[in-house]
Amino acid sequence: MVSDSIELIADDLFFPEGPRWRAEEQKLYFSDVMAGKVSRVDDASAVETVFEPGEFPNGLGFLDNGDLLVVATESRTIVRLAAYQVVVGSARRSDSSHHADISTAYGTRNNDMVVAQNGNAYAGAYLPGLSEEVPPGPANPPQFGNLVLVRPDGSSQVVADRVCFPNGGAVTPDGKTLIVAETFAFTLTAWDIEDDGTLSGRRPFANLAAPTDGISLDAEGCIWVACPYFSYGDSGGWVRVADGGEIKQVIALEDRDKSAYACMLGGADGRDLWLCESTVFGQERFQGDGRVRKVRVDVPMAEGQC
Numbered sequence: 330m331v332s333d334s335i336e337l338i339a340d341d342l343f344f345p346e347g348p349r350w351r352a353e354e355q356k357l358y359f360s361d362v363m364a365g366k367v368s369r370v371d372d373a374s375a376v377e378t379v380f381e382p383g384e385f386p387n388g389l390g391f392l393d394n395g396d397l398l399v400v401a402t403e404s405r406t407i408v409r410l411a412a413y414q415v416v417v418g419s420a421r422r423s424d425s426s427h428h429a430d431i432s433t434a435y436g437t438r439n440n441d442m443v444v445a446q447n448g449n450a451y452a453g454a455y456l457p458g459l460s461e462e463v464p465p466g467p468a469n470p471p472q473f474g475n476l477v478l479v480r481p482d483g484s485s486q487v488v489a490d491r492v493c494f495p496n497g498g499a500v501t502p503d504g505k506t507l508i509v510a511e512t513f514a515f516t517l518t519a520w521d522i523e524d525d526g527t528l529s530g531r532r533p534f535a536n537l538a539a540p541t542d543g544i545s546l547d548a549e550g551c552i553w554v555a556c557p558y559f560s561y562g563d564s565g566g567w568v569r570v571a572d573g574g575e576i577k578q579v580i581a582l583e584d585r586d587k588s589a590y591a592c593m594l595g596g597a598d599g600r601d602l603w604l605c606e607s608t609v610f611g612q613e614r615f616q617g618d619g620r621v622r623k624v625r626v627d628v629p630m631a632e633g634q635c
Contacts, residue, residue: 335604336622338622343607345359345362346387347386347387347389347591348591348605350596355596357370366378367382369418370621380420380425383422387402387439388443388453390444400441400452402439406431408425408428435456437475438454440455443497445504449479449480451507452477453477455495472494473493474495486527495509496542497545497555499544499631501550505522507528515539516533516534516541518532519531535552537568545630557588562611566580582606587606588607590607603621604621
């Protein structure tokens with residue numbers, strides 16, 4: 330069951346993405362991508378700028394020591410902001426350090442990322458060229474991309490190929506399974522995580538029949554996934570789906586000028602589903618189009634989501 334009311338938390342954003350719940354602070358961190366900021370917000374709707382990397386940020390994740398990892402999309406790197414600097418906020422690129430190169434030999438660009446409890450990060454790498462202005466299809470085909478593993482020491486390697494626009498990711502509490510949204514394959518895909526962090530045993534997790542973007546894993550092993558549209562041109566929403574594809578719940582986004590792009594479970598009891606929204610997919614985006622809302626759900630977040 331989902332609460333009847335969705336609460337507005339932060340408005341006047343640009344394009345919020347990559348949300349991560351920080352239990353130690355009781356705050357949601359997110360990248361306001363097109364504004365070039367990493368921000369955080371609490372239940373009182375107080376939005377703070379944490380980091381301005383000097384380029385578009387996207388995927389976020391925390392290490393055990395509190396350091397923040399940020400995907401810097403234009404330089405194809407992950408940068409690292411020390412824990413004390415995260416606390417202070419208002420950091421600039423000069424306050425951060427280089428953590429890893431996540432470029433590939435194929436000219437890919439980077440977007441979302443998930444960081445496992447052991448510090449291994451999995452970053453998506455996609456090939457550009459897809460137009461948002463028309464539905465994906467033979468005349469506008471999405472290209473394959475990669476997943477890049479980054480170890481805590483900053484070493485990196487490509488660990489999966491032929492991934493159709495990799496996006497949001499989650500790692501199960503036992504650290505043994507990675508789940509990634511393949512946006513324009515309309516699917517969620519799972520891999521086994523080997524002891525060295527590499528991936529094997531690729532298999533379908535769920536077919537959504539709609540594009541899949543940001544995801545969050547709950548304590549029952551289901552995934553909440555943001556779908557930018559259900560039919561091209563509409564607003565989409567959020568779907569809770571079980572391994573194997575059974576649809577458990579759907580939250581439709583009823584504001585016709587917004588689309589659903591990401592979500593993250595959090596809150597004091599893990600039952601707040603934070604919702605990241607911006608301009609309808611395929612339309613030009615502007616400052617002020619984005620917002621973060623939240624809704625109460627029955628099943629809390631899975632352990633170890635960072």
